[in-house]
Amino acid sequence: MAKEIFMPKLSSTMESGTILQWIKNEGDPVDMGEPVFEVMSDKINIEVEAYEEGFLLKKYYNVDDVVPVNTVVGYIGEKDEEVPDTPPGNTENSESKAEPEPDQNETVADDSSSSVTQIEQGQIRATPAARRVAKEEGADLSDMTGSGPKQRIQQQDVHEFVQNAQKTPKATPLARKWAEEQNADLNTVEGSGPGGKIYTKDLSAAQNDTVSAEPDRIPVKGIRKVVADRMTESAAAVPHVTLYSDVDMTELVRMRSRLQDKIIEQTGAKLSYTEIMMKAAASALERHPYINASLSPDQQEILLHRDVNLGLAVATEQGLVVPVLHHAQHKGLVELVKESKQLAADARNQQLKPQQMQGGTFTISNLGMYAVDGFTPIINQPEAAILGVGQMKETPVGENGSVVLRPMTTFSLSFDHRVVDGAPAAAFLTELKQLLEDPYELLM
C-alpha cells in the first residue's frame, strides 16, 4: 500500500514550505532515510527523508511550489502501484491533519529501537558538551557519527569532526555521494549552506562554472596567420607614436551631400567619407613626402615614394585585408569611388589579386561606422605611417567665444619614429586637418 509523503512541519510557526528541488524523480527507488526532496521554510532548508522504502510513485508539486504543511506532496510504494492523480485531501481539515501524526510516531518508535544517532527528523543524540562545542565551532551535528553509547555524539566526536572538516569540506551526504560519482573535487566547490556547507545544487553550479564547454578551435592560418605575424612584427619592431587631432567635418559633410547625386550618376555608387579622406590624404602626402615613405629592407635607407599608393583596411569574414589603391594622387573622386568600391568588393569576395595588395605607401583604417572615437592603429609595414579614423559625432566646440555643435571626427596618426620625427608628422596631420575642414582646396 502506497504511503503518503507529507510536507513536514519543521517549526512551530511553519505554515507552508517551498519545494526547492526533488532529489528523487517519479519511478526512482527510494530507501528509508534517503532524501526525497528539499524544502525551504521561512528559516531553513532541509532535505526531507523517506520514512518508507519503495519507489517514488508521484510528485504532486513542482519546484518552487509553496505547499501547506501536512499536505501530501507525493507517494512512495510498490512499483506501478496506483495512486491518485491529484493530491488527496490537501485541504486543511482536521482529519488529514491528524493522519500523518500517528504514522510519524510509529516510525520514530521503530527508529529508536534500532538505536541510531538520528532519533527522528531534526533530533540528534548528542551530549550537552558535544552540542556546546559544535555550536562554538559552527559544526553541524547531523553530519557527525557518534562514538558514544547508542551512537551518541560526544565532545571528542565533534573535535575530531572539526579537525577532519578542515581537511575535507562540509557537504550534505547527497552532495558527497554525487561528487564521488562525478569524480568532482569538493575542495573546489563553494558551498552556499551554513558554514560553507556544500549542497547538491552548489555542485552542479560549480560544474557549470568551472567545467566550461569545449571551445571552438580555429587554426591560425591564411589571413589570420598573416595578420598575426605582421602585427606582431610591426608592434615589436616599430617605435610607434600616435598623434591625435579632432577635425571639424562640417564642410566635408556639406561637400559630400552636394556631390553625392553627381557621383551616383557617374559611378552608380555612393560617395563615402572614406573616399574624400583618401583624396585629402593623397593630397597631403604629396606635400609631405617623408610621411609617404618607408624604410628599406636593410634599414639603411629611407625611401620617399613618388606615388601615393593608399592601403585601405577592409574587414572581411576571414579577417583584415588591406587592398592598395595605386596612384591615388592623380585620381579624382569619381575614380576613387569606383576603385575603392571595387577593391572592397573584391576583398570581401576574396578575389583580390596579389598586385592589388602590394606597393602600399600609406594606409587608412576607418572605424567611423562603429561607436569608436579614436584608436592607435598599428603601422602596416614597411610603410612609415597609418591614419586611424573614428566616428563623426556632434560635439560642442568653442567658436568665436561661444560654444557651437559641430560634427567632429578624431583622426589618429601612428608613425614610425625611425623614419620620421614628431614635428613633420604633426605638420602632416595639421595639413590634413586643414584640407578636411576646407575641402574645396582639394579641387585646386
Add this chain to the structure above:
Amino acid sequence: MREITYVEALRECMSQEMRENENVFLMGEDIGVYGGAFGVTRGMIEEFGPERVRNTPISEAGITGSAIGSALTGMQPIVELQFSDFITIAMDQLANQAAKLRYMYGGKGNVPMVLRTPAGSGTGAAAQHSQSLEAWVAHIPGLKVVQPSTAYDAKGLLKAAIDDPNPVIFYEHKLLYKTSSDDVPEDPYSIPLGQADIKREGTDVTIVATSVMVHRALEAAEKLAEEGINVEVIDPRSIVPLDEETIVQSVIKTNRVVVVHEAVKRGGYGGEIASMITESEAFDFLDAPVKRLGASPVPVPYNPELEKAMTPQTEDLIQACRETLQRA
C-alpha cells in the same frame, strides 16, 4: 603532624570546646563510664563530670526534645544517638521543633544544638542499625547536615557545628571511627559548613562522594590512574549547605561525573546533587549522563557478603567511571 583517629579527633574537639565554653554539654545513652556505643566520649565523664556528660534513658525523642529545650535557653547541647537509625524516633522533635523554632520565633530564639550519630553499614549490625538516612533530615529546611570523612574534617567540622546557632545533624560513620589522619592540629580549628574539599585532583571524571564513599572513591581513583584515567574526588563534607560551586567547576573541567553515597539510591541525596549539576552551567559541559551510585533498595542484610553487595564498593566505582568514559 601527629596522627590521631576519627574518634580521637571528635573527642578532642568536644573536650576542647567544653573546657572553653561552659554552655557546651553532652547528652546520650551510655556516654558516661561506658563511653558511648563506639567509645567516642570515653574518659570525658572523668574530666567533665556527670553534670556535663549526661547519661539519658533510652528515649531518642526525649533526649532530642530536652536538648532542643536547653538550646533555646542558651545552652549548646551535643546529643549522641547510638545509631543513626534511631533518628526516626527523634524525627518529630527534629523536623517539627528544632528545624522550625528559630523561624517561628522570628529569630528571637535559636536552637544551637548538635546531634551526633553514627550511620552506615559494614559492621554486620543488620537492618535496624546500619542505615544511612541523611536524606531524611537534609529534606527539612532548618537543619544542617554534616558528613565528615576524615579525622581532620571531623574535628574541624564538629567545631563549626557546635558554633553554629542552628541545629546540626552530624553524621559520623562506624567504619571511619578507627581511621586516622596524620594532619590533625592539636589546637582547635573550624572548617566552615558548606565548603567542599577536593580530596584528589583529576581531569577525566569527577566523583562526588560522601562519608565512607570518599575513601572508596580514592581507592578507585588510585586504580584507575594505573589505566591512565585521572579521577577528581570531591567530598562535599556537608550536604546542607552544599558547596555547589566546587562541584560545578569540577564537572566543567572533567565533563563527566559520578555521584556516590552509601544511602539507598532511590530518593537519596545523590539525586539532588545530580539535578543540581544538570541545572547548573555545567550542563553544557556534560559529555555523558550524570551517573549515580547508591545502595540497592533493600533492608541492609545481616549476611556480610550481602551487606557488601547492596552498597557501592570500590569495584563498583571503578566500573561506573569506566562506563561514563565509555571504557567499560
